[in-house]
Amino acid sequence: MRTRSTRRTALVAAGAASLALLAACGGGADAGSGGGEASDDIAVAASDTSCEVDATELEAGTHEFTVTNNGSSITEFYVYAEGDRIMGEVENIAPGVARSLLVELPAGDYQTACKPGMTGDGIRNALTVTGEAEQLSDDEALQAAVTDYTRYVTSQVTALQEQTQAFVAAVQAGDVAQAQALYPETRTYYERIEPVAESFGDLDPKIDARENDVEEGDAWTGFHVLERDLWATGDLSQSGPVADQLLSDVDDLATRVQSLELQPLDLANGALGLLDEIASSKITGEEDRYSHTDLWDFQANLDGSQAAITSLRPVIAEADPDLATALDEAFAATQAELAQFAAGDGFVLYTALTPAQVQGLSDSLNALAAQVSQVPAVVAG
Amino acid sequence: MKLSRRDFFGAAGVGAAGVVALGAGGVAAGRAASAVEGGAAAGSTTGGAVPFEGTHQAGITTPAQDRLHFVAFDVTTDDRATLVRMLQAWTEAARRMTRGEDAGPVGAVTGNEYAPPDDTGEAIGLPPAGLTLTIGFGPTLFRTADGVDRFGLADRQPAELVELPAFAGEELRPEISGGDLCVQACADDPQVAVHAVRNLARIGQGVVGVRWSQLGFGRTSSTTSDQSTPRNLFGFKDGTDNLKADQPQALDRFVWVSGTGTWMDGGSYLVSRRIRMLIEVWDRQNLRDQQDTIGRTKGSGAPIGATEEFDPVDLGALPPTSHVALAHPSNAGTAILRRGYSFVDGSDGLGRLDAGLFFLCYQSDPATGFVQVQRNLRTDKMNEYVKHTSSGVFACPPGLSGPDDWWGSGLFA
Secondary structure, three states: OHHHHHHHHHHHHHHHHHHHHHHHHHOOOOHHHHOOOOOOEEEEEEOOOOEEEOOOEEEOEEEEEEEEEOOOOOEEEEEEEHHHEEEEEEEEEOOOOEEEEEEEEOOEEEEEEEOHHHOOOOEEEEEEEEOOOOOOOHHHHHHHHHHHHHHHHHHHHHHHHHHHHHHHHHHHOOOHHHHHHHHHHHHHHHHHOHHHHHHOOOHHHHHHOOHHHOOOOOOOOOHHHHHHHHHHHOOOOOOHHHHHHHHHHHHHHHHHHHOOOOOHHHHHHHHHHHHHHHHHHHOOOOOOOOOOOHHHHHHHHHHHHHHHHHHHHHHHHHHOHHHHHHHHHHHHHHHHHHHOOEEOOEEOOHHHOOHHHHHHHHHHHHHHHHHHOOHHHHHHO | OOOOOHHHHHOOOOOOHHHHHOOOOOHHHHHHHHHHHOOOOOOOOOOOOOOOOOOOOOOOOOOOOOEEEEEEEEEOOOOHHHHHHHHHHHHHHHHHHHOOOOOOOOOOOOOOOOOOOOOOOOOOOOOOOOOEEEEEEOHHHHOOOOOOOOOOOHHHOOOOOOOOOOOOOOOOOHHHOOOOEEEEEEEOOHHHHHHHHHHHHHHOOOOEEEEEEEEEOEEOOOOOOOOOOOEOOOOOEOOOOOOOOOOHHHHHHHOOOOOOOOOOOOOEEEEEEEEEEOHHHHOOOOHHHHHHHHOEOOOOOOEOOOOOOOOOOOHHHOOOOOHHHHHOHHHHOOOOEEOOEEEEEEEOOOOOEEEEEEEEEEEOOOOOOHHHHHHOOOOOHHHHHEEEEEEEEEEEOOOOOOOOOOOOOOOOO
16 A cells, blocks of 8 residues: 555656646646646545536636545546547546546536546536636647647556556466456556557567567567466466566656657557557457457557547647547447446456447447548648 | 549550540540550450449449459448438449549549548559449348338338248358348459449448458359350350340340339349359269250250250250259249359368359349249259358349439439
C-alpha cells in the first residue's frame, strides 16, 4: 500500500506538469489565471454501480477531482467534452484507493464518467462549465489535440508501469491465478497506445511479439511468452528473466514517451492503425492464442483509437461536421457490438464466440474503419 | 473535364471506335481499350465497353464474357436510407467501371495523398474488357429468415422470389448460399471483374459485408449465336441449345418478366448453383459411358443419333436418363438462359481438385424455370458425378433508364 500512495503523488505531479504544458500551448486569456492551481477539490465517490460527483456546475478554469474507489473493481474516471473528447482522466484506481485529477475546463457542456472494470461507456453525469469559452485558431486547435492526446498517452503509460509491476510480481511469486487475472488488464494500457510504442521501432517487438513474429535465432520476449507460460504450460519456473525484461522494457517505454513529439497526423494515423490491429489479429483470435483474452485487447485498441479521434474532434467538426457525427455513431456502434460480450470485469473468451458473432464484430469494425480512414486527409487539410 | 488515369496510357492510341460511340463521358471513355489492345486485337470484342443502361440489365443476354466474379452480400445496417445511398453510390461506381474508368471520380493515384484512394488501382491501364455488372436482390432483403421486414420492403417481394425447394442429393453449405444482394461481374479480363467486385465491396463497407464470392475462369455457355460453344470441365460442349439473344420471342416468354405491373417488369430471376464436379471419378469413365451420360458426342457436340452439333435433338435416339434428354426444352417443357462458368477452387484435401461448374441461369419465374428443369433431373445419369454445394435465388430488376437512374430505384420507389 505504501508503494501505491507514493505513486499517487507522482501521478498528480505528472498531471500538473502536463497541465502547465496545456496552458502554455493554447490556454485562453483567463484559463491560466490559476496558473495550474486548482481553486477547488471536487469529491467523486465511485463504486461498482455508482459515480457520485460533488458538483454539477463549475466556473471555467482549473479544477481538481479526487476520486475514491469504494467498489470492488479497478475503476477509471474521465471528464468528457462533446463527442467523448477526453479532457482529463485518471486510470487504474484500485479498490480502496483515492486518486486526484487536475483538469482545465473552458465553458461548455461536459460529462463525467466512472468506469468500473475499465470497460463500457461508464456511469455518466452531466457537468456544466460557465464563463470564458475557448476560441482557437486552426493551428491552435491541432496543437490542442496533440497536447490532449499526449496527456492521454502519458497517463496510459504510467498506468502500464504500475500494472506491469503488479503483473510481474505475481509471475515472480509463482501465483498463476493472480498473474492470469492481471494479464489482460495490464495489456489494456499497452494496447490503447500501441502505435506509440511501435513508433520506437524496437520496443513493440520486445514487449508484444507473438511466437511466430520472431525470426529463428532471435530471442522471444514480452507479454506473450508469459501468456504461454501461464496458460499453455502453467510452468513459471523459467519465467523470471522474461518478466524482469518486460518490466525493464515498459520502463524504457515510459522514459521515451516523456520526450515524445507527436504530429496531428500521427493521431489520425494511429487511430486507424489501432483499428487495423483489431482487424488483422484480434478479430481472428491470433493475438492471445493461449489465454483467448482477445476481446480485452479489442476493447483497448478501440478505446485508444477513439481517444485519438476525440482529441481531434474539434478539428474534424469544424472541417467536416458530417464526418464528426458519422465517427461518433460508428464508434458508439462498435462499442455496443463489443459490449454484448462483456462478462464480469472483462469479456467472454474469444473461443466462446460463434462465427456469426465474430462476423458481427468484423462488420461493425469495417464500418468504423471506413470512417476513420477519412480523418487523415481532414487533419492534413 | 477530368481525365481518367488510364487516359495516360491511351494517349498514343486511336481507334476503339465502338467505345467512343458509346459516348459515355467522351474522352474519358475512349482511352484504355485502344492503348492496351493497340489495334492488334482489331475485330475482337475484347476490350470494348458494354452499355450499362438499357431496357434490360447487361450481363444477361449480352454476349457471355470469358471470366466471372460473382459475389453475394448481406446487408449489415437496418437503415433504409443508408442502404439506398449505398446502392446509389454503387450505381455510380458501376457506371464508371463499365466504361473502363476508375471506381471513383478522383481515381487511384491522384487526389489527397492522406486520403485512401477512391479506386484500388489494379485495373490501371486495362480496357473496359466488356465488363458487365448485374445486380440482384435476394428473398432475405425483403424479409429475414426470422420474418423481419428490415427495410419496409416486405409488401414489394415478388411472389416468384422465394427460396428454392430442396432437391434430392444436394449438399448445400449455408455459408456460401443465399445473400441479401448479389452482383454478377463478367468481363473478358479476370482482373477487371475482380477489380469491380472489390471496389463495390469497399464502397459498401459498413452497409454490406461479403457473404460469399465465387470466381469463374471460363464461360460454359453462349448467349449469342455467333459465339462458339465452349466446353465445361467434363470436356463436353455445354449450352448448344441455350436460349440466345437473337431469339427475342423466346426471351420474352422464358427470361424477361413482363405484364406484372410491378418494379420487376423488364427484369429477370437469377438462380445460382455451385456444382462440384467429381472430375477424377468422371475421368475414369470410358468414352461411351461419358457420351451416354451427357447425351452428346464428345468431339462435335452432336446429339447422339445425329451428326452435327446444332442438329435437332431426337429424344428417341438418346439414352432416356442422359442429361440432355432430361434437361432439353423439348422434354422439360420449359427453357432457361444459362450463363455459367467453370471454376477450380484449389483442392479438397483428398488429393482431388475442387472443381466444377458455377451454374447461373435467368428465367421469368424460377418455379417454371430452374425448379422445373432440376426436378426433371432426378434420374439424370450425371448426378453420380456432381454435387450442388451452394444455392441462391435473386430478383434482378430491369435496366437503368438513364444517367440519373440507380440500382433499386423501382424497388425503393
